[in-house]
Amino acid sequence: MSAERIEWVISSCRLLAQIGDEFDDSQPFAGLTIGTGIHLEPKTAALLVTLQRGGARVVATGNLNSTQPATVEYLRARGIGVIGEPTSDPVVHEADLEGVLAARPQLLLDNGGDLFWHYLAAPYEVLLGGTEETTSGRDRLTTRRGDLGVPVLVINDSPIKQFAENTHAVGQSVFESYMRLTNRSTQGKRVVVFGYGSCGRGVAANFRNAYAQVTVLEADPVKRLEACLDGFDVSDRDDALAAADVIVTVTGAPGILLAADLPLLRTGAILMNAGHFPHEIEADAILAAGRVDAAGPGLETVTLPDGRRIHVAGRGHMVNLSGPSPLGNSIESMDLGFALQSRCLEAIARGQVGGESVVVPVPKAIDDAVASAYLRQVVGVAAG
Numbered sequence: 290m291s292a293e294r295i296e297w298v299i300s301s302c303r304l305l306a307q308i309g310d311e312f313d314d315s316q317p318f319a320g321l322t323i324g325t326g327i328h329l330e331p332k333t334a335a336l337l338v339t340l341q342r343g344g345a346r347v348v349a350t351g352n353l354n355s356t357q358p359a360t361v362e363y364l365r366a367r368g369i370g371v372i373g374e375p376t377s378d379p380v381v382h383e384a385d386l387e388g389v390l391a392a393r394p395q396l397l398l399d400n401g402g403d404l405f406w407h408y409l410a411a412p413y414e415v416l417l418g419g420t421e422e423t424t425s426g427r428d429r430l431t432t433r434r435g436d437l438g439v440p441v442l443v444i445n446d447s448p449i450k451q452f453a454e455n456t457h458a459v460g461q462s463v464f465e466s467y468m469r470l471t472n473r474s475t476q477g478k479r480v481v482v483f484g485y486g487s488c489g490r491g492v493a494a495n496f497r498n499a500y501a502q503v504t505v506l507e508a509d510p511v512k513r514l515e516a517c518l519d520g521f522d523v524s525d526r527d528d529a530l531a532a533a534d535v536i537v538t539v540t541g542a543p544g545i546l547l548a549a550d551l552p553l554l555r556t557g558a559i560l561m562n563a564g565h566f567p568h569e570i571e572a573d574a575i576l577a578a579g580r581v582d583a584a585g586p587g588l589e590t591v592t593l594p595d596g597r598r599i600h601v602a603g604r605g606h607m608v609n610l611s612g613p614s615p616l617g618n619s620i621e622s623m624d625l626g627f628a629l630q631s632r633c634l635e636a637i638a639r640g641q642v643g644g645e646s647v648v649v650p651v652p653k654a655i656d657d658a659v660a661s662a663y664l665r666q667v668v669g670v671a672a673g
Contacts, residue, residue: 439647460494
């Protein structure tokens with residue numbers, strides 16, 4: 290990944306570019322520090338540069354197994370403080386998060402609830418609030434609403450984030466990652482998708498559109514019914530796993546696919562996780578069950594004692610940000626989501642969001658403004 294490529298990605302984020310031009314004049318973050326723990330890749334560089342243009346001192350660290358060195362170098366060259374280096378070690382990652390909070394940021398841009406969780410262990414007075422990107426983080430922070438006491442706006446609860454990034458972009462990028470990592474066909478393959486939230490819906494649809502036979506496994510009976518009425522098979526878990534060629538977890542919950550499930554799996558099954566945390570697939574225990582060989586960048590094969598071969602992508606980390614050319618979601622979808630981030634942080638910095646707004650969705654006025662801006666600037670039509 291070159292600096293020229295990063296610049297190309299940033300120049301393609303048209304909403305962020307417009308917001309950055311506005312921030313050059315309005316300086317909503319003047320005198321404030323924004324701390325973030327987020328996937329450090331070119332599209333997030335566009336977001337952090339935009340916040341910096343608004344007057345913020347930005348201190349960032351990455352997420353496990355997704356930090357791209359060229360992006361770190363790019364950000365540091367532009368005066369954005371990056372704590373730590375790429376890592377898949379949870380202990381190192383925890384220390385990097387503490388390094389971000391040592392700067393006492395007034396605003397937090399969180400991904401998975403990690404920074405707010407550390408803040409709750411050692412609160413400090415100057416925190417104004419912040420944003421949380423994911424459903425996993427929202428669920429985690431909801432249990433501590435009463436302790437937070439500052440506004441936390443959940444980007445993933447925005448309808449824009451749900452359909453634009455989760456359903457369309459995550460579905461597309463997970464499918465693309467399967468093709469990139471394996472170079473295998475999908476026609477006629479039996480694909481099992483765990484979870485039918487907005488991300489799982491997109492993953493299932495993209496594999497079906499590529500002529501795979503898709504089964505959805507969903508614990509929520511209403512979502513399971515939805516998957517059934519959308520035309521997906523909703524068979525019994527064990528039967529589905531026994532027939533699967535590809536298994537994708539996208540639930541946000543831990544312990545979805547375990548080493549104890551290995552006796553069910555057919556030889557050649559490919560295991561991929563699309564959830565935020567690397568705990569949906571018990572990857573280390575699965576790989577410890579036999580002899581492990583590298584099957585290519587981002588793909589490992591474990592040969593079990595009975596001769597069956599199971600393939601694990603990205604050691605259970607987010608598959609669309611692992612392996613060679615980890616591009617993640619599309620530029621346009623992230624431009625939308627990061628426009629929401631920018632506007633939400635701006636609203637908190639300006640005192641436009643009350644302290645009672647603790648772990649709540651993006652305000653509708655911000656959703657409406659971002660949707661209108663995209664229609665006007667990117668699509669080229671009036672909002673209505």
